[in-house]
Amino acid sequence: MVLPAQCAALELRDVPLPEPGPGQVLLRVRACGVCRTDLHVVDGELPHPKLPLVPGHQIVGETEDGRRLGVPWLGWTCGRCRYCTSGRENLCDEARFTGYDLDGGYAEYAVADERFCFPVPDGYPDLQAAPLLCAGLIGYRSLRLAGDGERLGLYGFGASAHIVAQVARAQGRRLFGFVRAGDEAARAFALELGCEWAGASDGLPPEELDAAIVFAPAGELVPAALRAVAKGGVVVCAGIHMSDIPSFPYELLWGERVVRSVANLTRRDGEEFLALAPQVPVHTEVEVFPLEQANEALGRLRRGEIRGAAVLQP
Ligand SMILES: [Zn+2]
Numbered sequence: 001m002v003l004p005a006q007c008a009a010l011e012l013r014d015v016p017l018p019e020p021g022p023g024q025v026l027l028r029v030r031a032c033g034v035c036r037t038d039l040h041v042v043d044g045e046l047p048h049p050k051l052p053l054v055p056g057h058q059i060v061g062e063t064e065d066g067r068r069l070g071v072p073w074l075g076w077t078c079g080r081c082r083y084c085t086s087g088r089e090n091l092c093d094e095a096r097f098t099g100y101d102l103d104g105g106y107a108e109y110a111v112a113d114e115r116f117c118f119p120v121p122d123g124y125p126d127l128q129a130a131p132l133l134c135a136g137l138i139g140y141r142s143l144r145l146a147g148d149g150e151r152l153g154l155y156g157f158g159a160s161a162h163i164v165a166q167v168a169r170a171q172g173r174r175l176f177g178f179v180r181a182g183d184e185a186a187r188a189f190a191l192e193l194g195c196e197w198a199g200a201s202d203g204l205p206p207e208e209l210d211a212a213i214v215f216a217p218a219g220e221l222v223p224a225a226l227r228a229v230a231k232g233g234v235v236v237c238a239g240i241h242m243s244d245i246p247s248f249p250y251e252l253l254w255g256e257r258v259v260r261s262v263a264n265l266t267r268r269d270g271e272e273f274l275a276l277a278p279q280v281p282v283h284t285e286v287e288v289f290p291l292e293q294a295n296e297a298l299g300r301l302r303r304g305e306i307r308g309a310a311v312l313q314p
């Protein structure tokens with residue numbers, strides 16, 4: 001499924017089999033997760049993707065010699081810059097991203113630099129494994145950067161929150177879910193996933209929080225989350241794109257509250273999370289679409305109609 005230009009529908013096309021370059025493997029795609037980032041690329045909210053582009057950066061694929069590999073968003077880094085040499089390859093200026101700078105997994109075949117692929121944990125079927133590769137991984141990085149606080153707020157109950165909630169519960173944290181006002185299905189889902197309270201995202205929880213992770217791409221949630229956290233609390237913005245944050249009184253930040261973003265992933269995040277997921281164990285809830293229905297899957301995600309994660313199957 002090819003994106004010919006931004007703000008256009010994906011097109012089902014026959015394209016040549018991709019040829020692996022040096023260090024790359026050819027993968028037969030068995031499943032590819034659909035991420036909100038894919039929507040930002042399609043909708044033109046992230047500038048300068050490769051075009052035409054095969055989107056998709058949560059690929060579960062099989063190598064020619066029968067190994068099952070996961071391909072994440074981080075597709076290549078320079079390995080030499082200040083970021084790469086200090087354990088922060090997620091910030092590399094020259095990084096190339098799967099399904100953005102590089103063709104991704106909305107296809108029957110993909111190529112990937114093997115150094116950036118992960119073995120997929122046994123015990124996860126292909127479809128259930130796919131959402132671990134971004135929703136899980138970046139969610140895990142966000143959770144780590146939120147600190148060790150016990151009372152955690154989650155804003156937006158999509159693919160990432162549904163995984164992070166399970167990890168956070170296993171760590172013994174108390175969870176508070178924030179959903180769009182009136183979205184009863186999302187509220188029920190948040191409670192099912194172990195939140196002790198779930199309510200409207202513009203409201204306040206029954207007690208102060210130690211940290212909050214904002215998954216929804218809505219800037220007005222940042223001051224809302226700052227209002228909900230206690231002194232010293234951390235608000236982590238987990239998405240790659242967000243609408244503008246409205247101005248807010250300094251009082252909301254005062255008291256050593258912190259606002260920070262999370263960008264991309266390092267390979268270490270991937271190794272840690274994929275080792276942890278089977279121990280929790282994380283169960284992913286997926287809605288499966290045939291590959292040729294990628295536009296339908298993206299539309300459902302845009303309208304907030306996916307429960308858990310959407311996954312494409314070639
Ligand atoms: Zn993603």
Ligand SMILES: [Zn+2]
Pocket residue numbers: 077078079080081082083084089092093094095
């Ligand atoms: Zn670099």
